[in-house]
Amino acid sequence: xxxxxxxxxxxxxxxxxxxxxxxxxxxxxxxxxxxxxxxxxxxxxxxxxxxxxxxxxxxxxxxxxxxxxxxxxxxxxxxxxxxxxxxxxxxxxxxxxxxxxxxxxxxxxxxxxxxxxxxxxxxxxxxxxxxxxxxxxxxxxxxxxxxxxxxxxxxxxxxxxxxxxxxxxxxxxxxxxxxxxxxxxxxxxxxxxxxxxxxxxxxxxxxxxxxxxxxxxxxxxxxxxxxxxxxxxxxxxxxxxxxxxxxxxxxxxxxxxxxxxxxxxx
Amino acid sequence: xxxxxxxxxxxxxxxxxxxxxxxxxxxxxxxxxxxxxxxxxxxxxxxxxxxxxxxxxxxxxxxxxxxxxxxxxxxxxxxxxxxxxxxxxxxxxxxxxxxxxxxxxxxxxxxxxxxxxxxxxxxxxxxxxxxxxxxxxxxxxxxxxxxxxxxxxxxxxxxxxxxxxxxxxxxxxxxxxxxxxxxxxxxxxxxxxxxxxxxxxxxxxxxxxxxxxxxxxxxxxxxxxxxxxxxxxxxxxxxxxxxxxxxxxxxxxxxxxxxxxxxxxx
Numbered sequence: 001x002x003x004x005x006x007x008x009x010x011x012x013x014x015x016x017x018x019x020x021x022x023x024x025x026x027x028x029x030x031x032x033x034x035x036x037x038x039x040x041x042x043x044x045x046x047x048x049x050x051x052x053x054x055x056x057x058x059x060x061x062x063x064x065x066x067x068x069x070x071x072x073x074x075x076x077x078x079x080x081x082x083x084x085x086x087x088x089x090x091x092x093x094x095x096x097x098x099x100x101x102x103x104x105x106x107x108x109x110x111x112x113x114x115x116x117x118x119x120x121x122x123x124x125x126x127x128x129x130x131x132x133x134x135x136x137x138x139x140x141x142x143x144x145x146x147x148x149x150x151x152x153x154x155x156x157x158x159x160x161x162x163x164x165x166x167x168x169x170x171x172x173x174x175x176x177x178x179x180x181x182x183x184x185x186x187x188x189x190x191x192x193x194x195x196x197x198x199x200x201x202x203x204x205x206x207x208x209x210x211x212x213x214x215x216x217x218x219x220x221x222x223x224x225x226x227x228x229x230x231x232x233x234x235x236x237x238x239x240x241x242x243x244x245x246x247x248x249x250x251x252x253x254x255x256x257x258x259x260x261x262x263x264x265x266x
Numbered sequence: 267x268x269x270x271x272x273x274x275x276x277x278x279x280x281x282x283x284x285x286x287x288x289x290x291x292x293x294x295x296x297x298x299x300x301x302x303x304x305x306x307x308x309x310x311x312x313x314x315x316x317x318x319x320x321x322x323x324x325x326x327x328x329x330x331x332x333x334x335x336x337x338x339x340x341x342x343x344x345x346x347x348x349x350x351x352x353x354x355x356x357x358x359x360x361x362x363x364x365x366x367x368x369x370x371x372x373x374x375x376x377x378x379x380x381x382x383x384x385x386x387x388x389x390x391x392x393x394x395x396x397x398x399x400x401x402x403x404x405x406x407x408x409x410x411x412x413x414x415x416x417x418x419x420x421x422x423x424x425x426x427x428x429x430x431x432x433x434x435x436x437x438x439x440x441x442x443x444x445x446x447x448x449x450x451x452x453x454x455x456x457x458x459x460x461x462x463x464x465x466x467x468x469x470x471x472x473x474x475x476x477x478x479x480x481x482x483x484x485x486x487x488x489x490x491x492x493x494x495x496x497x498x499x500x501x502x503x504x505x506x507x508x509x510x511x512x513x514x515x516x517x518x519x520x521x522x523x524x525x526x527x528x529x530x531x532x
C-alpha cells in the first residue's frame with residue numbers, strides 16, 4: 001500500500017468538482033432559456049403564457065443555480081478572509097431569494113390572468129414548501145448570526161443544522177423543478193411526448209442536469225478533503241478562543257463542522 | 267452559557283428522529299396501498315392496470331422505505347456487534363433491491379400489455395437512473411468489502427463516498443416517486459385535480475411524507491450526535507490497529523467517518 005493510493009482520490013478534486021458544478025448549473029440555466037424561447041414563444045411580463053415562461057427560468061437561475069453557488073462559496077474561495085466569504089454567501093443567497101420571488105409572482109400572475117387554479121398540484125405544494133423553508137433557513141441564519149445572545153458556541157451548535165437543511169432545501173428545490181418540468185411537458189406536448197419529441201428529450205435532459213448539479217454541490221460541501229483550511233490569522237484566533245474558554249478545543253474531534261471560525265465564515 | 271444549552275439539542279433526539287422516520291415511512295407505504303386499492307381498483311398480476319398498481323407500492327416499499335431503513339440500521343442498533351449490523355444492512359438492501367425489481371417488472375409488463383411506450387418520461391429516466399445507481403452502489407459496497415486487495419485503509423477511504431452516494435440515491439428515489447405521483451394524477455384525474463379532488467390531496471400528501479422520510483433519514487445519519495459509539499471490543503481492536511500501522515490514528519480528526527471499524531459496521 002503506497003501513500004499514492006492513500007492520498008486524495010483525485011488531487012485536483014475540488015477544482016474538478018466546482019468546475020463541473022458550474023458547467024452543469026450554467027447548462028441548466030441556458031437550456032431552460034432555450035426551451036422557453038425556442039419551444040414556448042419567449043418571455044414577456046403581460047399576464048400571458050409568455051409571462052409564465054419567466055417562472056421556470058427564474059426558479060432554475062435563483063432557487064437552484066445561485067442557491068447552489070451560495071452554498072459552494074465557502075469551499076471555492078479557500079484563500080479569502082471569512083468576511084469576504086460571508087458577504088459572497090449572503091449576496092448570492094439574496095440574489096437567489098429575489099429572483100425566486102420574481103419567478104413565483106410570474107406564475108401566480110399568469111394563473112390569475114388565465115383564471116387557472118393555484119396550488120393544487122404536487123409541484124406547487126413542493127415548490128411553495130421549498131420557498132417557505134428557504135425563508136426560514138434565511139431568517140435562522142441571520143438570527144443566529146446577528147442575535148447578540150447567540151454566542152460563538154451556541155452558533156457552532158446551530159451550524160450543522162444550517163449545513164444539513166441548506167442542502168436538504170436545495171434537494172427539494174431540484175425535486176420541485178423536476179416536477180415542474182414533467183407537469184409542463186404533460187400539459188403542452190402530451191400527444192408527442194411518448195414519441196420522444198425533441199422538446200421532451202431536451203426538458204428530460206434538463207432534469208438530469210439539475211440532478212447532477214444538486215449532487216455535485218452536495219458532494220463538494222460534504223467531502224472533508226475539500227474543507228476550507230483555517231488561515232494563519234484564524235489559527236491564532238482559534239488558539240485565543242481555546243485559552244479564553246479553558247478547553248482543549250471547542251470543536252470535538254468528531255465534530256469538524258462545529259468550529260466557531262468555520263461558522264463565522266458562513 | 268450553561269451546559270444545558272450546550273448539550274444535545276434534544277436528549278432523546280436519535281429515538282425521536284428514528285421513530286419519526288418509521289412513522290413517516292410506514293405511512294407512505296400504507297397511503298400508497300390505500301391509494302391504489304381504494305381509488306385505482308386494487309392489485310393483480312395479469313398485465314392490466316391492476317398490475318401497474320404494484321409498481322408504486324413496490325417502489326415506495328422497496329426503493330424508499332426499506333432502502334432508507336438499511337441506511338438507518340447502523341444508527342439504530344447502537345449496542346449490537348458490527349457483524350449483526352452488517353447482516354441487517356445487507357438484508358434490508360437485498361429486500362429493497364428484490365422488491366424494486368418486482369416493481370420495475372410490473373410497469374414494463376403493464377406497458378407491454380397495453381402497448382404503451384416505455385422510457386420517454388422524466389419519471390422513467392430518473393427512476394431507471396436511480397435503480398442503475400443503486401445497483402452500482404451495491405456492487406461497489408460488496409466489492410470493497412469482499413475484494414481481498416481492499417485493505418481496511420483503502421476501504422476507509424471509500425466509506426465517505428459510499429455514505430454520500432447512498433443518501434444521494436435515496437434522494438433521487440424520492441424525487442422519482444414524486445414524479446411518478448404527479449404523472450399518475452395528471453394521467454388519471456386531470457379534470458378534477460385542480461378542484462382539489464380527494465385522490466389528488468391524498469397523493470400530494472404522500473409526496474410530502476416521502477420528502478419528510480428522506481430528510482429525516484438523511485438528518486439521522488449525518489448528525490454527529492447520533493453516531494454509533496465504538497463498543498469496548500472495537501475500541502481494543504482500534505488500539506491494536508494503531509499499533510500495527512504505527513500511526514496515531516487511521517482516522518484523521520477531521521474524518522470521523524473514515525474509521526475502518528465504522529466501515530466494517532457497514
